[in-house]
Amino acid sequence: MRIVEIRERTVPISSSIRNAYIDFSRMTLSLVAVVTDVIRDGKPVIGYGFNSNGRYGQGCLMRERFIPRLLEANPEDLVDESGENLDPFRIWDRMMINEKPGGHGERSVAVGTIDMAVWDAVAKIEGVPLFQLLAERFGSGEPDRKVFVYAAGGYYYPGQDDSKLKDEMQSYIDRGYTVVKKKIGGAALEEDLRRIDSVLGILQDGQMLAVDANGRFDLDTAITYAEALSRYDLFWYEEPGDPLDFELQATLRNYYERPMATGENLFSMQDARNLIRYAGLRPDRDWLQFDCALSYGLVEYLRTLDMLHQHGWSRSRCIPHGGHQMSLNIAAGLGLGGNESYPDLFQPFGGFPDGVRVEDGYVTLPDLPGIGFEGKSDLYREMKRLAE
Known part of the structure; x- marks a missing residue:
């Protein structure tokens, strides 16, 4: 199996509210879809993810660094030992190739958003809720x-x-x-x-x-x-x-x-x-x-x-x-x-x-x-x- 495509879109979640530090008038987030070649009920399994509020969308980092690293990888390097599902840990390692230690700022949001979509896909391929997979x-x-x-x-x-x-x-x-x-x-x-x-x-x-x-x-x-x-x-x-x-x-x-x-x-x-x-x-x-x-x-x-x-x-x-x-x-x-x-x-x-x-x-x-x-x-x- 393999990842066919990874899509990202920046979405506005603007609001007139503010906290003690920032207002949310121009707040955005990144919405991600990880499309696989696994078919369930006649449709490809797609994992979704997005980043939390309070940090802006990170589409630029995803498009320039993290998504290309995954799509350029050998598909066998991104799957588990069975070859029938994605391996989130191998995928994480691939995203972090050529990234120096430290500097845990905006890139952590970009990676975290893609990681969410990967786990969603993994649990869907297994056919179980993510909470069940994690407990097991x-x-x-x-x-x-x-x-x-x-x-x-x-x-x-x-x-x-x-x-x-x-x-x-x-x-x-x-x-x-x-x-x-x-x-x-x-x-x-x-x-x-x-x-x-x-x-x-x-x-x-x-x-x-x-x-x-x-x-x-x-x-x-x-x-x-x-x-x-x-x-x-x-x-x-x-x-x-x-x-x-x-x-x-x-x-x-x-x-x-x-x-x-x-x-x-x-x-x-x-x-x-x-x-x-x-x-x-x-x-x-x-x-x-x-x-x-x-x-x-x-x-x-x-x-x-x-x-x-x-x-x-x-x-x-x-x-x-x-x-x-x-x-x-x-x-x-x-x-x-x-x-x-x-x-x-x-x-x-x-x-x-x-x-x-x-x-x-x-x-x-x-x-x-x-x-x-x-x-x-x-x-x-x-x-x-x-x-x-």
């Missing part, structure tokens, strides 16, 4: 289809007031979520605290709020917020400072005893390892948000999980950023702690297959081959346009 190859053997999800939102946008913020958060609660997240750091501390009080005012027992500064703060500001936030019982205080400022993160633990979260902007196992070594994170309460779609894909994410095990961390402390079905499958197949969700934003790329509902903060993954994109009709329409 790298997990306990049995997946847990029931996955915790939280609702991410609470962005700043023109005309937003406390009433609109509360309406947004209430809509998530009404849809079955028990944890909601809002942004901080894009306004003055007093305004952020007022917004927090507004959201907490609508939450009931068993429902919690997480806050996300998107790396905005210097150490003094991070500490000021930590001291102010300590009065609340928050689900977590996320990414207070620059994601590579491990000293800031390590210092902050002296001022904030409750859970913190970070990792979505670390794009390699090596950077994740430095976070664990030097950032003072606490494996009994803190959360790790590494996102495979931004960090060289599942092949690299498996290396990251191995590293965490070596350092005494449980996979259950991982709740990936991104809100996509790839991480949902990883969570179900490999025993992660859950996944981010965007109920209304970045559509049609966020969310779940049609008919999947959130119940008491959890979703149950359906029995769909591959990642399950075909089960989300609005998303699959976009993917079919690329494939056709």
Whole structure:
């Protein structure tokens, strides 16, 4: 078998929203289709992938470096020992030929996007959901289809007031979520605290709020917020400072005893390892948000999980950023702690297959081959346009 073609298209996911650092008025992503010569039900098996929000589409890198390397390779070098399916690890190695160590920036997004499409194709060729394949190859053997999800939102946008913020958060609660997240750091501390009080005012027992500064703060500001936030019982205080400022993160633990979260902007196992070594994170309460779609894909994410095990961390402390079905499958197949969700934003790329509902903060993954994109009709329409 072989890869026949790899297609990429840059897709706008622009919005008027902003966090503490960026606005999304010109945000894009890359949508990828890996077309194989394997025929199922009279059609070629096609794997799909896309990168998470917050990083732009990487079509140029894909077209100039990574896609040509795969298409120029001997097809036998990209398949497993049976010769009947693709080998994601061999494909990853081929994409990374002639790439120097370090520099884990935009190329990690390009590789991660193609990697997602490859895993989708592999599971479809096997005729099983990706979460089942992952559980059998790298997990306990049995997946847990029931996955915790939280609702991410609470962005700043023109005309937003406390009433609109509360309406947004209430809509998530009404849809079955028990944890909601809002942004901080894009306004003055007093305004952020007022917004927090507004959201907490609508939450009931068993429902919690997480806050996300998107790396905005210097150490003094991070500490000021930590001291102010300590009065609340928050689900977590996320990414207070620059994601590579491990000293800031390590210092902050002296001022904030409750859970913190970070990792979505670390794009390699090596950077994740430095976070664990030097950032003072606490494996009994803190959360790790590494996102495979931004960090060289599942092949690299498996290396990251191995590293965490070596350092005494449980996979259950991982709740990936991104809100996509790839991480949902990883969570179900490999025993992660859950996944981010965007109920209304970045559509049609966020969310779940049609008919999947959130119940008491959890979703149950359906029995769909591959990642399950075909089960989300609005998303699959976009993917079919690329494939056709």
